[in-house]
Amino acid sequence: MDESAEQPAEAVHGITTGAVARRLGVAPTTLRSWDRRYGIGPAAREDGRHRRWTPGDIAVLQEMCRLTSSGVPPAEAARAARAGSGPAAPTAPVAPVVPTAPARQPGSGNGLPFGDVRQECRGLGRAAVRLDSPTMDEMLGSLISEYGLVTTWEEVMVPTLHAVGRKWETSGDQYVEVEHLLSWHVSTALRRVGIGAGSASRANAPAILLACVPGEQHTLPLEALAAGLAELGLPARMFGAAVPPEALVQAVRRTGPSAVVLWAQARSTAHHALARHIADTAWGVKGARARTTVLLAGPGWAGPAPAPGMLRPGGLREALALLRGLCESAAAAAGAPAQRS
Structure with missing residues (x-):
C-alpha cells in the first residue's frame, strides 16, 4: 500500500501561503518577507515557484509567531525557530518571555509607530x-x-x-x-x-464613584483605575461612559462617596460646570452635611489649577495614592478606620 495515501493531503502536498496566513493570523506579505529576509520559508516549492507549506514548515512558523509575540526581535526569533529551540507547535498558549528589566530597542511591531518603548x-x-x-x-x-x-x-x-x-x-x-x-x-x-481582588474590598469605607463626563466614551483609563482600587481593597462604583449629569448627581447623593472621579479624554468633553456642581453637592442631616472631593482625571482637564474641592492627578499611580488617602480619611471621619494594606 502507498504510505502517502494514508497521510492527510496537506502532509503530502503542503498548503498554500494564503491558507497558512489564515491559519496563523499572519498577513501573506509577512510570510513572504520572513522567507526573503530570514529564510523562514517552505522546504519545497511547487513547479519551483509556488510556495507549498508542509506541517514541519508550519511548526517553524508557529514558533516564529510565538517568539515575536513575546517581544523577541524577528531576526533573533527566526534563528531560534530554525534551530528548533522551544516547542515547535504548542497546543496551548505559552507564557511570553518577559525580561527582568525594561528592554528598549529600535524597530517596529508589524509597522506600528512605537518609537522608544519596552x-x-x-x-x-x-x-x-x-x-x-x-x-x-x-x-x-x-x-x-x-x-x-x-x-x-x-x-x-x-x-x-x-x-x-x-x-x-x-x-x-x-x-x-x-x-x-x-x-x-x-x-x-x-x-x-x-x-x-474583589473579595478583599473594605466594606467599611465609603465608595469611590468613577464616571466619564457626558459625551465621553473612553473608559479604559477608568477601568485601570477601578482595577487598581480593587487591588488596594478600596470599594468603587464604575458608571462607565457618557454618564448623564442628573444621574451622576443622584448617585452622589445616594452613596455619599469618598471621592468622585470624572474622566475627560479631550477638552471638548471636559464639563467644568458638572465638576463644580458635584463638588458643591451635599448630603446628610442638617447641621452635619458632607461633600465629596472631585478628581479631574484625563488630558481633557488640562489648564489652570483646579478649584477648591477638586484635585487633578498626573496619572494612575498618583490617582491611586490620592484616592487611598481620601478613602481612609472618610472612613476615619465616619468612625470606622480603614485597614492599611
Whole structure:
C-alpha cells in the first residue's frame, strides 16, 4: 500500500501561503518577507515557484509567531525557530518571555509607530496586528503578574494602544479591527484583576464613584483605575461612559462617596460646570452635611489649577495614592478606620 495515501493531503502536498496566513493570523506579505529576509520559508516549492507549506514548515512558523509575540526581535526569533529551540507547535498558549528589566530597542511591531518603548510593547503589538487573541490574553496576564498592574498599564498597555491608534488614524479605515480587539483584551485583563481582588474590598469605607463626563466614551483609563482600587481593597462604583449629569448627581447623593472621579479624554468633553456642581453637592442631616472631593482625571482637564474641592492627578499611580488617602480619611471621619494594606 502507498504510505502517502494514508497521510492527510496537506502532509503530502503542503498548503498554500494564503491558507497558512489564515491559519496563523499572519498577513501573506509577512510570510513572504520572513522567507526573503530570514529564510523562514517552505522546504519545497511547487513547479519551483509556488510556495507549498508542509506541517514541519508550519511548526517553524508557529514558533516564529510565538517568539515575536513575546517581544523577541524577528531576526533573533527566526534563528531560534530554525534551530528548533522551544516547542515547535504548542497546543496551548505559552507564557511570553518577559525580561527582568525594561528592554528598549529600535524597530517596529508589524509597522506600528512605537518609537522608544519596552520590548513587550512590540510583542503585544505584533499579536494585536495578527488578531491573535490567545497570545494577547496570555501576555497581558503574565505581564500583570510579573510587573504589577500600574507598571503594565503605564509602560505596556498605554504605549501599545497609542501606537495602534496612531496607525489607525494614518491608515484610513485600516487597523480599526486591531484597535477594537486590543482594547477588548486590555479591558478583559483589567477586569480580571478587579475580580481577583474583589473579595478583599473594605466594606467599611465609603465608595469611590468613577464616571466619564457626558459625551465621553473612553473608559479604559477608568477601568485601570477601578482595577487598581480593587487591588488596594478600596470599594468603587464604575458608571462607565457618557454618564448623564442628573444621574451622576443622584448617585452622589445616594452613596455619599469618598471621592468622585470624572474622566475627560479631550477638552471638548471636559464639563467644568458638572465638576463644580458635584463638588458643591451635599448630603446628610442638617447641621452635619458632607461633600465629596472631585478628581479631574484625563488630558481633557488640562489648564489652570483646579478649584477648591477638586484635585487633578498626573496619572494612575498618583490617582491611586490620592484616592487611598481620601478613602481612609472618610472612613476615619465616619468612625470606622480603614485597614492599611
